[in-house]
Amino acid sequence: MREAILARRPAAEVDAIVAGLERAVVADQAAFVAAAERLGARITQQWWLIDAAALEIDPARLDALRRLPNVAFVQPDESRAPLIATATNASNHNADVLQAQGHLGLGVTAGVMDTGQDENVGGTGRPHRTYFVGGDPNNLTGGGIGGSRLLVNRALGSMVADDVHGHGTGVASIAAGANWGIASADDGHAPRAGIAGYSIANSTNGNSSLAVMATAWQTMAADRAQYGIVAANLSYTGSPDPLDASQQALDSAALNADIMVCVAAGNSGPGSGSTTVSQSAVNGLAVGAVNPTAKTVASFSSRGPMSGDSQRFYPDIAACGVGTVMAARDNEPGTYVASGTSMASPQVCGAATQLRGRFPSLTAVETKAILLVSTEDVAAQNPGLTRNDFGMGFLRNDRSHFTASSGQFGSASVSTSAMAHTFTVPATAGRTYSIAIAWHRLDVTSTAWSNLELEILDSGGAVLASSTSPRNLYEVVRFVSTLTGTLTIRTRAVTIGGGASQPFAWAWNDLPTTNLAGSATSYGPGCPGSAFAPNVCGSINRDGGTLVVETSNREYGYVVPLATAVTLDGIGVFSRSNTGLPVTVGAAIYANVNNRPATTPLAQTTITIGAAVGFHAGSFTPPVTVPAGLVWIGVDHRAGTTLLSNVTVGSTVATWSRTTYASGTWSPASLTMRPALRIHCPGGGPGAIPFHVAMTRPAIGTSLDLALGQARSNAPAVMVLGASDSSWLGGGLPYPLAALGAPGCSLLASTELSVSAPTDQTGAATFILPLPNQSALIAALFHTQCLVVDPAANPLGLAVSNAIRVLVGN
Numbered sequence: 001m002r003e004a005i006l007a008r009r010p011a012a013e014v015d016a017i018v019a020g021l022e023r024a025v026v027a028d029q030a031a032f033v034a035a036a037e038r039l040g041a042r043i044t045q046q047w048w049l050i051d052a053a054a055l056e057i058d059p060a061r062l063d064a065l066r067r068l069p070n071v072a073f074v075q076p077d078e079s080r081a082p083l084i085a086t087a088t089n090a091s092n093h094n095a096d097v098l099q100a101q102g103h104l105g106l107g108v109t110a111g112v113m114d115t116g117q118d119e120n121v122g123g124t125g126r127p128h129r130t131y132f133v134g135g136d137p138n139n140l141t142g143g144g145i146g147g148s149r150l151l152v153n154r155a156l157g158s159m160v161a162d163d164v165h166g167h168g169t170g171v172a173s174i175a176a177g178a179n180w181g182i183a184s185a186d187d188g189h190a191p192r193a194g195i196a197g198y199s200i201a202n203s204t205n206g207n208s209s210l211a212v213m214a215t216a217w218q219t220m221a222a223d224r225a226q227y228g229i230v231a232a233n234l235s236y237t238g239s240p241d242p243l244d245a246s247q248q249a250l251d252s253a254a255l256n257a258d259i260m261v262c263v264a265a266g267n268s269g270p271g272s273g274s275t276t277v278s279q280s281a282v283n284g285l286a287v288g289a290v291n292p293t294a295k296t297v298a299s300f301s302s303r304g305p306m307s308g309d310s311q312r313f314y315p316d317i318a319a320c321g322v323g324t325v326m327a328a329r330d331n332e333p334g335t336y337v338a339s340g341t342s343m344a345s346p347q348v349c350g351a352a353t354q355l356r357g358r359f360p361s362l363t364a365v366e367t368k369a370i371l372l373v374s375t376e377d378v379a380a381q382n383p384g385l386t387r388n389d390f391g392m393g394f395l396r397n398d399r400s401h402f403t404a405s406s407g408q409f410g411s412a413s414v415s416t417s418a419m420a421h422t423f424t425v426p427a428t429a430g431r432t433y434s435i436a437i438a439w440h441r442l443d444v445t446s447t448a449w450s451n452l453e454l455e456i457l458d459s460g461g462a463v464l465a466s467s468t469s470p471r472n473l474y475e476v477v478r479f480v481s482t483l484t485g486t487l488t489i490r491t492r493a494v495t496i497g498g499g500a501s502q503p504f505a506w507a508w509n510d511l512p513t514t515n516l517a518g519s520a521t522s523y524g525p526g527c528p529g530s531a532f533a534p535n536v537c538g539s540i541n542r543d544g545g546t547l548v549v550e551t552s553n554r555e556y557g558y559v560v561p562l563a564t565a566v567t568l569d570g571i572g573v574f575s576r577s578n579t580g581l582p583v584t585v586g587a588a589i590y591a592n593v594n595n596r597p598a599t600t601p602l603a604q605t606t607i608t609i610g611a612a613v614g615f616h617a618g619s620f621t622p623p624v625t626v627p628a629g630l631v632w633i634g635v636d637h638r639a640g641t642t643l644l645s646n647v648t649v650g651s652t653v654a655t656w657s658r659t660t661y662a663s664g665t666w667s668p669a670s671l672t673m674r675p676a677l678r679i680h681c682p683g684g685g686p687g688a689i690p691f692h693v694a695m696t697r698p699a700i701g702t703s704l705d706l707a708l709g710q711a712r713s714n715a716p717a718v719m720v721l722g723a724s725d726s727s728w729l730g731g732g733l734p735y736p737l738a739a740l741g742a743p744g745c746s747l748l749a750s751t752e753l754s755v756s757a758p759t760d761q762t763g764a765a766t767f768i769l770p771l772p773n774q775s776a777l778i779a780a781l782f783h784t785q786c787l788v789v790d791p792a793a794n795p796l797g798l799a800v801s802n803a804i805r806v807l808v809g810n
Contacts, residue, residue, distance in 0.1 A: 002256040005224060006363065014225035021048040029053055035068050045211060049218040049256070050248040050444060054211040072445070075244060080213070080237045080277070082115055082167045082206040083264045083342035086292045087174070087320035088189060090517060090697065093347060094398040095189045095354060097699065100549060103401065105190025105357035109151060110176045110349055111220045111232035111259065113213070114168030115206040116161050117153045117197035118329045119145055128169060130177035130327040131195060135185075144194065149176070151227050153197040156216045157208055161199045163329045165206040168197065170326030170336040171235050174343060175350035180327050181553055183657055183669050184335055189350025189397065193357060196220070196227050200236075210239060210246040217249035221257035229257075230356040230364075233349035235264040235342035238279035240307040247280045248444040254283035255440045260356070260364040262287055262349040264341035265315035266302030272388070275307040275314055282449065282473055283440045285368060286314055288390055289321025289344040295378045297389045298322050301341055304388035309447075312471035317375060318390040319347035351397045359404045363411065365438050369505040370409055372476050373436035374399035392436075392476045399810070402701060403509045405773055414452065414493040415501035421491045425508055427481040431775075435508040437491050438474040442498030449473060450502040451495045457488040470494075510775045511810055518809025520546055520694030520704070521649075522802050523725070524734060524785075527745035529799030530792035531712050531763050533688035534570060534617065538562045538631070538679035544574045545647035545676065546694045547613055551578060551640045554657040557590060557597035557632045557666060558645060558675040566681055569623040571633050572615035573607060574676030575645050576695065576707075582610045586636035586661055587618045589626065596656050596666055597632035604662060607635070609642050612764035613695045614709030615678055623682065633677050636661040648697075650674040688763075692719075692786045692801035695766070698808045701773035708801060711763040711788040718787050719757070719767045722750025725783045725805065741795030748803035749783035759788065771808060780808040 001017050025048040032053070033043055039061045045054035054077065057065060066074050088095040118128040126137060131148035133139040140147025155161040163169045173180070176195050177188040198216045200208040213234070220232060232253070239247055254261045261284030268274035279286060289298040298321055304314030321344030328336040352371065356362050362370070375393030382390060403409060412421045427433065435456065441449035454475035456465040464487070467475035481487065489506070496502050522543065536542065540560050558573075568589070577583045588601035607618035637644060638661060657669035688710040695705035708717055725748065726733050734746035757765045765786075771777060785803040793799040 005258045011226040018222045024048065032068060032070060036065065039064055045215055047214060047218055047249065049221055049252045050214065050245060052245045077209050077211040079207050079209055082165065083235050083237060083267050083340050087324065087347055088186060091293045092320055093351060093395050095351065097702065098354060098397055098401055099187060101702065103354055103358045105176060105193030105353045107228065107360065108230045108353055108357040109194035109196050109228045110190060110353040111196045111198065111229045112168060112172045112175065113198040113200055113216050113220065113232065113234045114171050115165035115201045116159065116163035116168045116199035117150055117172055117195065118163045118169040119150060119153050120162050121332060122330045128180065128327055129332055130173045130180040132178060133192065135178035135180050149194050151194040151196050152223065154219060155199045156219060157200045157202040157212045159199060159201040159203065161197060164201050164204045166329035166336055167206050167342065168199065169329045170338065171233060171342060171346045173327035174324065175233055175346035176353055177327055180332055182333060183552065183554065184325050189347065190353040190357060193353045194227060196223060196229055208236060210244060213238065213246040214249040217253045221253045224257040224259060229259055231260040231262065231349045231352035233262050233346045234279065235345050237266060237277040238263065240275050240278050240280050242280045242282050242447050243445065250281060251283040251441060251444045254364055255442065258364045260352040260367045262345045262352065264345040267300045267340050269301045269303050270299050272303050273305055273307060274302045275304060278302050278307065278314065280306065285316045285348055285371065287341060287345040287348050288315035288318045289341045290318045290378065290390065290394060291322045292320045295381045295394050297382050297385055298339065309471055313387050313469060315391045317348060317372065317392055317395055318378065319344040319395040348395055351395055351400065354397060355400050355404060358401065362404065363505065365440055366409055366411060366505040368474065369436045369438040369507040370400050370403050371395065372438060372474055373434045373507040373509060374403050377478065399509065399511055402511060402773060403507055405701065408509055409505065409507035411503060411505050413501050413503045414491060414496065416496055419493040423489050423506065425487045425489055427483060427485060427487045429481055429484045431510050432478065432480050433508065433510050434476065434478045435489055436474060436476040437504050437506045439502055439504035441473060446497060448497045450493065450497045452502065452504060453492045453494055455490045455492060457490055458483060459485055516778055516809045518698035519807045520698055521805050523805055524746065524748040524803045526689040526691065526801040527742065527799060528687040528689050528793065529712050529788060529790040530686045531688040531710055532686060533684055534572065534680040535683035536678045537566045537568065537681035539677065540653060541647055541650035541674055541676035542678060544615065544691065544693055545649055546697065547576065547643055548646045548648055550644045550646060552637045552644060552657065553640055554638060554659055555634055555636050555661045556644060556669060557634050557656040558677050559630050559632055559653050560677050560679055562626065562628050562631055565625065565627045566679060567623045567625045568620065568679050569682050570617055570619040570680035572617050572678035572680060573633065573635055573645055574615050574647065575609050575643050576613040577609050577611050577642055579641050580611050582608050583641045584608045585639070585642055588634040588662055589620065589624050590632035590634055592630040592632060597634060599663065601634060601662050610762055610764055612709060612766045613693055613707040614764055617680065645675040645677060647674045647676050650676065690786060690788055690799055690801040692784065692804055694804055698771060698806050700771050700775065700777050700808060700810055702771055704769040704771055704806065706767045706769065706784060706804065708759065708765040708786045709763060711759045711799065712790045713759055713761050713763045715759045716789040717757055717759050717765050719755045719784055720749055720751040720787065721753040721782055721784050723752060723782055724750040725803065737796060742798050743794060745798065745800045749785045777808050778810045782806050
């Protein structure tokens, strides 16, 4: 089966292998079954994924059962209990930037072993909208139950497959759910992936048992080829004993079905060694919980070492698990908010699904090595704590994609005849390098798995750094290179268990071990051109900025403070379309009622919002008079074709939203905090100052989109790009252009490079600057400014914008 899965053989071929295994285990265990039944036992399950069976028997007959031929041991079946807008953003796991690039998990499936999935939301006969493509129950292209992405929902415990608790639906929404259409909802990590549900609940409180878990792992392994399951999540307590039947089954599913298994580390912290009911998950990843953004370990998160194995560090990795917003069973307008390692584990499962969706040739063990090597070091945020608290670090989807897309991973093996393997890495002095290896235990009936060590050697063979943990099935080294040249990465086998050879995966990168967020900040003034400048008589965040990429299916009410009463004839909303084309949306003016918008608008208009970021205008005829204080601008974002007006830096204000336009009940909105809007009063004329903003955050492996607005329409324009904001051609910057015939205008950036583009009929232009996926560009600094040919502006015939200082991040 393992060979067929790794060779990506057709599902029908794998199904035939599974059918053969099912027949073989019945024949293989026939003598045992007959002997056990003579003792009065009732066989409830015969497993082929592991060499075991489940049965019910009078406890007085246990000693006789143990004495039967070929019985290795007898264990009791035990009850086990079940244990997202912020988590996926750029300050945390950063799945959002990858989703914006189209990496949504399409073509692969996440398996979720839990309390079931909400396949009949509120008795409607269809699944919860989080399972549908785009969160839209009318989009029936998901290929699963009722046209959703819920491909299968099996009942393995005594409860039905339809979620009896809510835990399973919430967990699935973290890993691979779609935004379910309310203000606080968000996409999970892989919102286009399939979801395969395995209900292990034996009661309405969600409790399961170890035997049911083993059966569920076997069922998932059998389904692997048919549904393309590449990652799986189990957010329950379990057994720390690797020889427990459920743990043998878990490790066998990872090994033989090539599934990247993720489990919750447990909620018994903060005491050391608080892992007595944690999942062993030797071949998987055990996930601890941290607070979002702060990345401090949650007090409840279980701490290592592993119970019964004091040399095994635990957990393996950390992820957001506090205050997590999830889809709520039978309640699409609501949310399920909870904290626990239950919520942290599906973050990693979702990340693995997203990664393997983009790179389908990755194996589970390669995925494990890539996820571990790509973690962010959070030791500084957790003084006094160790890897027994937060594992190898904080999950970073974006870093894992950098590592995979750079080809900085692979597979190899060591053996009893060749106990070491080497490969080389180019190094630059002063740069930080991370190297990881990972492997599986090959004999799930033994705890004597292979012990591999990782060493980094210089050109003379001296060891520069190493990792030698004796009981974890991975090693990770992070170090700052002291030399420029070639490093040798040596994997050395101390012992080999389960055969004569041990396959392993390796991965490396030279990313900084901490997050560096790119930025694009405006500096310096532009100078007037001949384009029309409205009379701005009120504003919030008047100069705009870098837009946060967010959409919604609601009307949003944005507030603007007014010092005096005004008569307005227009508004300007800082936004852009996300379709690549102009779109027209409704807009309205609302009076202030108890610090929120009134239900009914004072006046309505439309705004055509273009593909370039900027202040897009709408007019009111006749003008509208509003008193001093607060006035509200409503924008109909319900089509999802326009970005919310929300800049990364600026004044923070309250915002309201509702599901209908120009009517209905407003509710507080959590997504938008820094809107940029202008109130226009009668008057205005030529003299608009061109503005220059970044539409995206600068990061390697992406395109930096820069915009020009408020320029002369249909005019030639150029964006200059330079390394300096202080010197140019031997002189200083800013360089005044008054002597050349452009009073009040200055060159603000050096001009090593330039890109030209004409403005459109609205005076806007977009410049797209690819940033290669090269770590050497991290922390690079450059500057941009736009120059517009405008004969009516001044004798030189030139208007210039402000400049932008760009810091490239990762």
